[in-house]
Amino acid sequence: MRASELGNLLAQDAKAVAAHLLPNGKEQSGEWCVGSIAGEEGKSLKVRLTGRKAGTWKDFAEGGSGDLLDLWREVHGLTLTQAMDEVRDYLGVHAPRFDGAAPQRPHIDKPKCQKPQSWVxxxxxxxxxxxxxxxxxxxxxxxxxxxxxxYIDPKGELMFVKYREAGSKKIWAEKGGVLSLFGWQAVPENDRYIIICEGELDALAWRTYGYTALSVPNGATAHTWIDNEFENLQRFDVIFLSFDMDTAGRQGLSEVIKRLGDDRCMVIELPEKDANECLMAGVTEDQMASAIGSAKTQDPDELRQASEYAEEVVSEFYPGDEAEEGIDLPWKKSHGLVRLRPGEVSLIAGVNGHGKSQLAGHIVLGAGRQGERVCIASMEFKPRKWLRRLTRQACAMTLPAPDYIRAAFKWYQDRFWVFDVTGTAKASRLLEVFRYAAKRYGIRYFVIDNLAKCGFAEDDYNGQKNFVDQLTDFAKEFEAHVIVCVHMRKGESEDKPAGKMDIKGTGAITDMVDTVATIWRNKPKEKERRKHKAEQEKIADAHKREPFDESEKPDALLMFSKQRNGEEEPTIALWFDPASFQFLGGPNKKPFRYVQYSSAGAEGPEIDWEERYA
Structure with missing residues (x-):
């Protein structure tokens, strides 16, 4: 939560906050009056209690002014960040609790250097x-x-070091650093606005012009630094983005704005390529001030001319060799038929016990293997239970060794996050955390297991419909994909597959989502297997017993009844491996080890995906 947002929350009860900070004051004509920041009786410092300017204050004797967050900071002698922490505690508002990868820490030595004196x-x-x-x-x-x-963080810790040969473009970095923003050492601790630019020399140029700036570490289109700096940037109400006025700079703006917030990011248009070129070209301070004053928010993505889509439509007709966006399902035979694309919502439906959660976990592992980050909200199981099953699938065995389990969790780092709530989660809170995850960590794939645990009554059809509608909006806004597990209505028998018309809840749910899949467990085959086993056990000579023919019929069917952006609605036959909890593409396929590991502690050889598994 930003500084201005905390100030606005304090202003909602301005009188109570003013009395809390300055107990010796008195209310007069809609204002809280005291002598000064020290809190003695008097009328020189006034806090507006009502109206449009509620929460603003001014010290007419000393000249200080601001909102209630500023007043909190001044009264207690704190930095802005410290004051924000105290106010969060006072208001009882905090960032979402989020289990994921631990913050990266640098492993870097302080460089041996001196202050620039000669050629540099x-x-x-x-x-x-x-x-x-x-x-x-x-x-x-x-x-x-x-x-x-x-690169020194706000607490004074060295995070990263870059080097540049003076007079040339030769640049390199110290190993062991953490990608972060350059320039915190120069940022005043109580500033509420900041400029972020695209190079260290540009940050120095902005400072020469009289403004403080931070620089991204590795160009406009690489955004790993956001993961490490998200919390540090929360204090700023306005972030001016001064990226290079070239193609790469413009392309990088959209992702940065989306992650940091389009309501506070302002884009600066410079007369030259960047701030340092402006400085070398003789652009004046007044011209740079004018550029900041003319900064604008980025035009809404929703407002575009149809003509801008010409080449994209051409590629729809003639795809070429470019890979389609999204991820494949884990089975080779599904490739080209089904794809989970950004900006979509999918339903996985099934009767209780037919494998919805296991299938979702299997897809999560496939997404991780394809380089995607996933957030799982499984309200039916505690995180350790859900992750236990996921680890069994990842290691492809019933009981992996303790070190193998730890290796699996090392693989999970920076791939998987967990929404840590068991029971019924309010839909609004779930969406709030998903939005935070998309901004904070750049997560693009989300799983909800399941819709029944999102706080709706069974007959609250409007609530379910509105929530799914919000999920589709979320998916489009963040170019994310959301998988939602849903229950089927109880039928007369589980022996026959059900269809999308049998999904619990309002029919509007299946209308709004992009993909609908049903997982059906082959109960008749299981009965045949049990019957065969009983008959074979009657044969005294074990050598004469015949194994059950697993190849004739699949263990499960994954049936697609809707795929809005695909041309197929296939039914995929699957075989289930009880030891690994994996679904396999054929009766003779083997489980796939997502985490390669050997008892010696090193990763084992990569196993061929298509040959062994798909």
Whole structure:
């Protein structure tokens, strides 16, 4: 939650907050009056209690002013970040609890360098026109003819180091660092706005012009740094984005704006390619101030001219060799028939005990193997239970060794996150956490297991419909894919597959989603297997007993009754492996080890996916 949002929450009860901070004050004509920040009696400092300006204050004697968050900071002598932490506790509002990969920590030594004095100093000041004050503020170092750019976090810890040969474009980085933003060492601790640019020299140039800026570590289109800086940027009400005025810079803006918030990101248009080129070209301070004043939010993605889609439509007719967006299901025979695409919602339906959750877990592993991040909200099981089954599937065995389990969880890191709620979760909270996950971690695949645990009564059809409608909006907004497990109505028998008309709840659910699949467990085959086993056990000579023919009929059918953006609605025959909980593409296929591991502690050889498994 940003600084202005906390200030607005405090303003909703401005009188109580003012009295809490300044108990010696008195209410007069809609204002809380005291002598000063120290809190003595008087009338020099006034806090507006009502109306449009409720929560604003001004010290007419000393000149201070701001909102109630600023007042909290001034009264207690805190930094802005410290004040925000205290106010969150006071209001009882906190960021969502989210289990995922632990924050990365650097393994890097402090570089051996000195303050720029010779060639590096001349290059920065004479060629690049950087001011000595900016060089000092950003703690730039010098190693012979090399400039050293230290990436220091807001707490003063060295996170990353980049080097650049003065006068050339030769750039390299120290190993063991964490990709983060450059320039925190120069950011005033109480600022509520910041400029983010595309290079260290641009940050120094902005400082030379009189503004503080941070720089991304590795260009406009790489966004790993957002994972590590998301919380640090929460304090800023306005983020000015000053990316290079080239194709890469413009392409990178959209993802950054989506992750950091389109309501606070403003795009700066510069007269030259970047801030440092402006500085070298003689662009004035007034011109740079005008560029900031003219900064705009990015046009809504929803408003575009039809003509802009020409090449995309051509590619729809003539796909070429480019891979289609989304992920494949785990079985080779489904490739080209079914795909889980960004911006879509899918339903997996099934009768209790027919394998919906196991199938969802199997798809999650496939997504992880294809490089996607997944968030799982399984309200039917505690996280450790759901992850136990997922680990059995990942390791392809009933009882993996403890070190193998730990290796699996190492593989999960940066792939899988868990929404840690067991029981009934409110749909609004689930969506809130999903939005946070999409912004904070760039997660694109989400699983809800299942709809019945999202806080709706069985007959609350409007609530279910509205929630699924919100899921479709969420999927489109974040280019995400949401898988929702749903129950089937109880029929006369489980011996025959059911269809989409048998899904519990309102029929509008299947109308709104993009893909509908039903998993059916072959109960007649299971009865035949049990009958065959009983008959064979009657034969005294074990050598004369015949095995059951597993190949004749599948163990399960995965039936697609809707695929809005695909041309097929296939039925996929699957065979179930009880030891690994995996569904296999054929009776002679073997379970696939998603996590390769050997008892020696090293990863084992990669197993051929198509040959062994699909």
């Amino acid at each position: 100093y001349r290059w920065l000041t004479e060629e690049r026109k950087i001011s000595p004050e900016a060089i000092a503020a950003y703690k730039i170092g010098e190693q012979s003819s090399t400039a050293v750019f230290p």
